[in-house]
Amino acid sequence: MRACLGWALRGGLLGGLAFMIFGPLANLVLWAVAIQWYFPYRLPLTWGFKYWGEVFKPTSDTVAALGTSVLIASITVVICLMLAIPAGYALGRGRLPGRRLILLILLLPQAFPNIAIYFNIARLFYAVGLNGTIAGVVLVHAVHGLVIAVWIAAAAFAAIDLELELAARNIGASSLRAALTVTLPLAMPGLIASAIFVFLESLDEFTGTFFVGVPDITTLPLVMFTASLAGNYQIAAITALVLLVPSVGFMLLIERFLKAEALAKIG
Amino acid sequence: MQRTAVLFAALAALALSLPATAQKAVTLNVVTAGDQNMVDYLKDYLGPMFEKEHPGVTVKAVGTGPGDAGSQKIYEKLEAEKANPAWDIDVAVIHQKAAGEMVGKGLLARYSAEIPTGKLVTSEAAKNALGSDVGGYVMPMFNSQTAIAYNTAMVSDPPATYDALEKWVRVNPKKFGYNGIKGGMSGVSFVVGWIYAHSPDTDRLIKGPYDPDTKKSWVPILAELAAFNKNVVLTPGNAGTLDMLNRGEIAMGPVWVDMFYTWQSDGKIPPGVKLKLIGPGMPGQPMYYVVPTKAANAKLAEDFIALATSPKVQADGIVKRFNWYPGIDTAAVKPQLDEASWSKLFVDVTPEDLATKGKPFPLAPYFNDILESYERKVQ
């Protein structure tokens, strides 16, 4: 009897949790295939893929925005890695003078609510002509992603055994060569993870692009936002699903790279 | 590893240089404030028409968003590039308040006398934008009007005045929705209409002179609006109100007449929803075509506007396809349309309604006072 009650409770709670987690996602999927849906109908009145046609026609805003988003995200990843790898190496390995201060400065973008920073950056960019350009948006995304990238890179480098690099130097490699050919490849999995994080953060970034990119640069989140506020829930839902594909895909992939225990160590 | 690095670097260099790559064809940059229907008008109708008449020219249309915020963005952009030799906006479509401000700052060119359609506009709205003299600097794109949309399935006897609406809302809580003053001008219009309805001297608000103490007299009026708000739903914007009407979440709400008819013809509003212009009146406004003083392609811009304000385009595009009231004089447009197309604009809101209850927005300083007082007293 107690066992049955226990299972009922467990089932109920887990079922409730599943509903709360998947319900909103299911609602999204429903709107993606709905054509007409008014209250008080519980399900859409007419179904179909009409809006998919509208969203994916070659001249649509969405396809252009997708291209822009992917372009911006790719460049952001490149820039972040170029900056984060040396910084992570120095922080994770070297005896850095003022390490605490540097870590603090690098951590600032995550420690402060950054919306006010964004509209001030926009003002700054207006003055130098960077507002509304791809370069401007990339810079904003890169600053945001830099923190994660450096964090993960530092952890990745710190986890590599110093002995391996010293062994390489012992047989005559210069320190730079040892770093590049021994340490860097070993840190690869962590660096790839950070690249993926930065890519996703940039792809999904909304607030910064809202201030710095509008009106010339349109990314996928902005298209989704405009469609949603305009009441175009079908288009918003389809665009959201497009945004979700890389996110969910990488979530399944990332299980391989980041175990929960490793994340706990970083904290 | 090295190859990928080189590849990435090349990609980055290519992307960053893209804006600088010269295009052989000329691009006409048209930036418009307002909802998505404004952008659609340019992209799907006017742009292709202009491109056909001017081979080698590409029309690039960009929207900056609804409400005065959209116009503000255009203003900010031009202000920021003031010192540059050539600006990157050739034609802008903006609201009245921004037009007044921009003329004052010398950002707009005086062009309407140069184009053939300039003499087709004789209305007051083309000369006066909320108290600022803009004659010669603007051409109205259209005239629009707000009205209350109501669902006949849920509301059999819609209220005819603001007072009646107030009583109705008390009896039917959460069935009326509007967007406050953020996110769209339909809500702003409703609030202005509320002030007009309860103010003793509406004419002074519209024509002036401006008296900064007037806002003190609005305190009790706004307190009533705050009480009214407790029984309504606040929507996210113009489209938000229409959307909630569509989905039956609200039964009534203020809408732009043109947006309403466009949504209805797209099947996004059920046929049972109708319009009513309530008394003593609700505001409407034109939006203006303007040419920035240092526009890179000023002559082309003027040609574009001349096309947009030609009687044929006003009849076909503005009235027939997009359900706006024409920007140029009625006498020039009506002969271009058949009776059915013309009268569909006046099905629920008759020309008589428009004449008596269609009001302009107030003088710019009063307008700002209304907006700020709403934020202080009602929110």
Add this chain to the structure above:
Amino acid sequence: MRAERSNLGDCRLGILLLVAPALAMVLALFVYPLGMSLVSAFTAKDGKPTLENFAKAFALYGLDIVFTLVIVTVSTVLIGLLTAAIGGYLVLGAHPVAVAVLKSLYRWPLFIPFIVAAQCMRTFLAKNGIMNNTLAALGLVDVGSLSGLLDWRGIIVTFVWKETPFVALLVSGAMAALDRATIEAAANLGAGGLRILVEIILPQVAGVMLVGLVLAFVTMLSVLSVPIMISGGSPTMITVDMAFRVNSYSDYGVANALGFVSYAMAGLAAWVYLRRSVAHGSPL
């Protein structure tokens, strides 16, 4: 001896050069605009120092400021409770099937961006959304009287939905790394699951939990998409008001004053964190 020296041949300058570009970027694109923001909050339109931006911000948006604090604090508390529950069950749960199901379930919202979460919730919590319809179908509520949760409560729901997996992931990792001996000892002495959770496990992971909650708190303070899309009107979060001030009036003074208020709120969270970590001697 060589093992203790830094790798790049002891070149301090070299190491600093490695960090310099990243530092420069953060200084130029974060610290400098932060400075601009602070100065702008205290400067009037004519350039003189003043407090009038703050006066205006409080007069127009005082209610929203209070609500922002309420929304974010309530969300953080709820996230904490849910995290403790989820983490606790994952560690102490006796039924492997249920534990496995929970493990695969709770992580889903983690990689869903705020803006997509906002869109999902916009439709889920609406009057004709699945939540209302299901509750109505189960007979738990009367459909006519429902108004949907599309106001400040919906913002809390969305925040909790989106941030709980993140904090739960951190905390459950820390819990999994704990020495089971203490747990088993307590169980042997007859302590029930809840007691073990509260008295043995949570104190040991409190540090990680606090880090996660503070990060979540600060993140939520900065979100714009969720309040704009979910809550149509007042009261709402000050991020919406900041965007409104900047976009509609170019009023950077008041917008930055509101920004200062949000820094102060974040500072509050950071202070709570620092107090604890100083007391317990943890790193950073």
